[in-house]
Amino acid sequence: MKPLPKPYYTTNHGIAYLGDSREILASGAFDGKADLIMTSPPFALRRKKQYGNVEADKYVAWFMDFARLFHSILKPQGSLVIDIGGSWNQGEPTRSLYHYELLIELCKIPGHKFYLAQEFYWYNPSKLPSPAEWVTVRRERVKDAVNCIWWFSKEPHPKADNRRVLKPYSESMKELLQRGYKPQLRPSGHDISSKFNRNHNGAIPPNLLEIANTESNSRYLRACRQAGLPPNPARYPHGLPEFFIKFLTEPGDLVLDPFAGSNVTGEVCERLGRKWIAIEMIEEYLKGSKFRFDEFCIGDWFERSGQKAFLLRESRVKYESSKSQVRKKRH
Numbered sequence: 001m002k003p004l005p006k007p008y009y010t011t012n013h014g015i016a017y018l019g020d021s022r023e024i025l026a027s028g029a030f031d032g033k034a035d036l037i038m039t040s041p042p043f044a045l046r047r048k049k050q051y052g053n054v055e056a057d058k059y060v061a062w063f064m065d066f067a068r069l070f071h072s073i074l075k076p077q078g079s080l081v082i083d084i085g086g087s088w089n090q091g092e093p094t095r096s097l098y099h100y101e102l103l104i105e106l107c108k109i110p111g112h113k114f115y116l117a118q119e120f121y122w123y124n125p126s127k128l129p130s131p132a133e134w135v136t137v138r139r140e141r142v143k144d145a146v147n148c149i150w151w152f153s154k155e156p157h158p159k160a161d162n163r164r165v166l167k168p169y170s171e172s173m174k175e176l177l178q179r180g181y182k183p184q185l186r187p188s189g190h191d192i193s194s195k196f197n198r199n200h201n202g203a204i205p206p207n208l209l210e211i212a213n214t215e216s217n218s219r220y221l222r223a224c225r226q227a228g229l230p231p232n233p234a235r236y237p238h239g240l241p242e243f244f245i246k247f248l249t250e251p252g253d254l255v256l257d258p259f260a261g262s263n264v265t266g267e268v269c270e271r272l273g274r275k276w277i278a279i280e281m282i283e284e285y286l287k288g289s290k291f292r293f294d295e296f297c298i299g300d301w302f303e304r305s306g307q308k309a310f311l312l313r314e315s316r317v318k319y320e321s322s323k324s325q326v327r328k329k330r331h
């Protein structure tokens with residue numbers, strides 16, 4: 001077994017590592033330990049971003065090294081949940097099939113085969129119209145506002161309980177429960193029995209998750225600005241990992257995010273009492289992600305003569321900001 005690097009930071013429930021997740025996971029230290037891998041890998045994009053997005057035609061091959069490691073790290077009843085955005089083909093308004101190819105290949109890896117437990121779709125109503133050429137200029141396509149979320153498992157019956165993610169009943173359902181429902185045969189031929197009348201404390205959610213991604217002035221963003229650190233540009237909203245963490249794990253279970261970015265996954269786990277491991281290869285993103293945990297006692301905010309400062313206890317690096325400049329001091 002290869003030795004693990006020193007943790008970049010730790011909290012009450014989690015450990016964050018700086019490095020390439022392929023190398024860290026290949027240590028074998030986490031084999032058979034994770035209940036859930038919840039992640040958003042770099043997508044295949046037409047224009048490369050700074051954090052290693054791979055082109056669509058090379059994407060599946062690139063992902064396979066990770067996939068085998070993910071399979072080994074999960075417990076038999078564990079789940080792998082991947083948030084993956086679609087992409088357009090170069091120079092024309094047609095869609096790449098890379099995320100569907102990935103889905104199919106993951107279900108065929110010899111010795112490390114996953115099942116597709118269910119496909120989900122994340123609808124982000126605040127998504128901007130793009131690519132401008134096809135959507136706002138030529139008007140040939142509509143806004144692409146849905147990401148695919150592939151939920152994979154190692155067995156046909158992974159650990160899952162939809163009672164942990166019930167939605168509030170609609171007003172009409174509440175009325176129906178009060179009034180009572182007479183069992184009858186629907187025009188469709190569907191037999192609605194008296195069981196329909198039972199109050200289950202909420203409705204079973206669909207596989208379409210509507211969550212706006214509108215974070216613009218969160219504590220994390222303010223702290224990054226103050227410290228002069230770039231926020232991760234591809235963050236997902238808390239509601240997304242929260243849904244799957246509640247649905248697929250229980251308190252005390254272990255959740256891994258191998259493409260952690262700003263570590264939204266870790267923050268949600270910390271709140272929900274799940275253990276977590278986050279791996280991110282860009283130091284600035286991991287450094288900024290620490291701010292998510294200031295309320296969990298890994299650092300302190302204080303204000304002194306008009307200057308705000310955040311002290312990260314374990315790294316002993318202090319960021320001070322004044323109106324005009326951001327200084328970094330070691331002490």
Ligand SMILES: C[S@@+](CC[C@H](N)C(=O)[O-])C[C@H]1O[C@@H](n2cnc3c(N)ncnc32)[C@H](O)[C@@H]1O
Nearest residue numbers: 020021040051234235236259261262264280281
């Ligand atoms: C889409 S972002 C994740 C954003 C994250 N879900 C959040 O909400 O902040 C993907 C991240 O994966 C990281 N990454 C890419 N390849 C990696 C690797 N081999 N090991 C670790 N991190 C990697 C990138 O640096 C980037 O921050």
